[in-house]
Amino acid sequence: MTTRSGGFRDRQLGPTLAHAARHPFYREHWARHRDTSGALDPWELLAALPPTEKRHLSEDISPMLDDGDEIVGVGFSSGSTGSAMTRYFTARERTLVGAFAQAAAGAAPAGGPRPLRLDFLSTWHGVGGADTSGAVLVPGTVVDDEHAERTVHMLRRRFTAPGVASRVSMLSGGVVGVHAFTRYLVDNGIPVSDFAIGVVGLFGGYPGRSRLAWLGEYWRCPVLDSFxxxxxxxxxxxxxxxxxxxFDPQLVAQAVALDSPELVTAGTARLAVTELYPFGIAQPVVKYLTGDLxxxxxxxxxxxxxxxxxxxxxxxxxxxxxASVDGTTTVLVPSQVLYDAFDRPGVCRADFRSTLSGVTVNDLAQPHVHASLSETEGVLRLQCRYRPDDSGIDCAGEALAALRSWPAARAWADRGRLVIDVVADPATAPPRAKFA
Ligand SMILES: [Zn+2]
Structure with a gap:
């Protein structure tokens, strides 16, 4: 499966692959495909090329500069799920991407005052780039009480600039920032009626069902998650x-089989993304396995x-x-399902280093849960240990039901090939960062 949808992607895929092929890493990585590349259309070629892995990004995809190119910016990935990648931006890329963003914004409906959007600052996650909302940005932070109060003030105040809305109507930011700010508001008794927010946008995390629902309950408006x-x-x-x-037009997504580099059109797969030219001029990212299922x-x-x-x-x-059984890889329980199963009252959370006062409920960090799989005489046993919190709530039955609601887990359990145990264990170790 590949996202195509024509237009920008059809125009830019060929130039993206031609440009990337000049980079020393891809020249080597794709060497085997050089002979056939002229005979294939860009989509066929992208399907045939080997995926790029996380280890390649940090070690091999160094910036490639043409004559006159000048590095004018540096970004970096969080490294929370592997080694960090440093991304360099050239003046040429900034100009070309700016023109692309402007063209996209020009396509948005005009008329009426520009909306105001409060953005929680984030130093990573590559969401910036092509903002097409036409909004005027107001910065927000939640690093401590003083900053959180200033953010509250910006959301309460009325603006009087010509051509700009009088109230902030959009809120966006990383999952942790938006959640921490909302937790501050809820636990300090600040009512949503103080504000005029009509939509909340999230990025940079895996909020899970209950967190999204809780955010929607407070803000009483759509909460849009983005990947x-x-x-x-x-x-x-x-x-x-x-x-x-x-996906945004500059990204092409592909579904790669679990245990081979082939593309698949059904079932569970690994995600690969390609960033289209002129994004990533100095460091092209092509068919990159993100680590997501x-x-x-x-x-x-x-x-x-x-x-x-x-x-x-x-x-x-x-x-x-x-599980790898009979040469076939099966995802019995995806990590997001595991997360959602234990993201509930009764399960202890990892400590969150909150610098905000008045926050009484620690639901910011991940639940303490550990899953392990073993096999005895052809029967798989999935043991999920979780650390109970001090509420006295027994949630083992609900967590088990949630795990069994995943079709693969249920099918294997119904056939007697999988047994699932949920065990409350106060000694359960803290979870890995971003395990969902
Ligand atoms: Zn849908």
């Missing part, structure tokens, strides 16, 4: 109904026909529960 990888600029909006990922949406899982054949993110490759 992004910090190695690329751009994002995919997450469909709130079926999870379909609607996706599922190809079908008639039964997509919310409407337009989302059939698209991708939905279901977790991380390395923290999902995966």
């Amino acid at each position: 992004s990888v910090s190695e690329c600029r751009g994002k995919a909006l997450v469909c709130p109904h079926c999870g379909y990922l609607e 996706v599922e190809v949406l079908e008639d039964t899982s997509a919310c409407h026909p337009g989302h059939v054949g698209g991708l939905r993110r279901i977790g991380r490759v390395e923290t999902s529960v995966v």
Whole structure:
């Protein structure tokens, strides 16, 4: 499965591959395909090329500068799920990408005052790039009480500049920032009626079902999640109904088989993304395996026909529960399902280094849960240990039901090939960062 949708992607894929092929890493990485590359159209070529892995990004994709190129910016990936990648931007890329963003913004409907959007500052995640909302940005931070209060003030105040809305109506930021700010508001008794927010946008994390629902309850407006990888600029909006990922035009997504480099059109797969020229001029990112697991949406899982054949993110490759049986890899429980199963009252959270006062509920960090898989005489046993919190709530039954709601887990359990145990264990170690 590959996102095509024509237009910008059809125009830019060929130039992207031709440009990347000049980079020493890709010249070597794609050497075997050099003879056939002229005979294939760019989409066939992209399907045939070997994926790029995380280790390549940090070690091998150094900046490639042409005569007169000048580095004018540096970004970096978080490194929270592997080694960090440093991304260098040239003056040429900044100019070309700026023109692209302007063209995209020009296509947006005009008229009326520009909306005001409060953005929580984030030093990573590549969401910046092509902002097409036409909004005027107001910066916000939650590093301590003083900054949180200043952010509250910006949301309460009325603006009087010509051509600009009088109130901030959009809130956006990383999951942790928006959640921490909302937790500050809730626990300090600040009512949502003080504000005029009509939409909340999230990026840079895996908020899970209960956190999204809690944010929606407070803000009383749509909460739009987006998927992004910090190695690329751009994002995919997450469909709130079926999870379909609607990628920005500069990103091409592909579904790569779990245990081979082949592309797949159904089932569970690994996500690969390509950043189209002129994004990533100095360091092209082509067919990059992000470490995410996706599922190809079908008639039964997509919310409407337009989302059939698209991708939905279901977790991380390395923290999902995966069985290799008879030479076939099966994802028994994706990490996002594991997260959602234990993201509930009764499960202890990792400590969150909150510098905000008045925050009484620690639901910011991840639940303490550890899953392990073993096999005895052909029967798999999945043991999920969690650390109970001090609420006295026994949530083992609900967590088990949530795990069994995943079709692969249920099917294997029904056939007697999988037994799932959920065990409350106060000694459960803290979870890995961003395990979902
Ligand atoms: Zn949908």
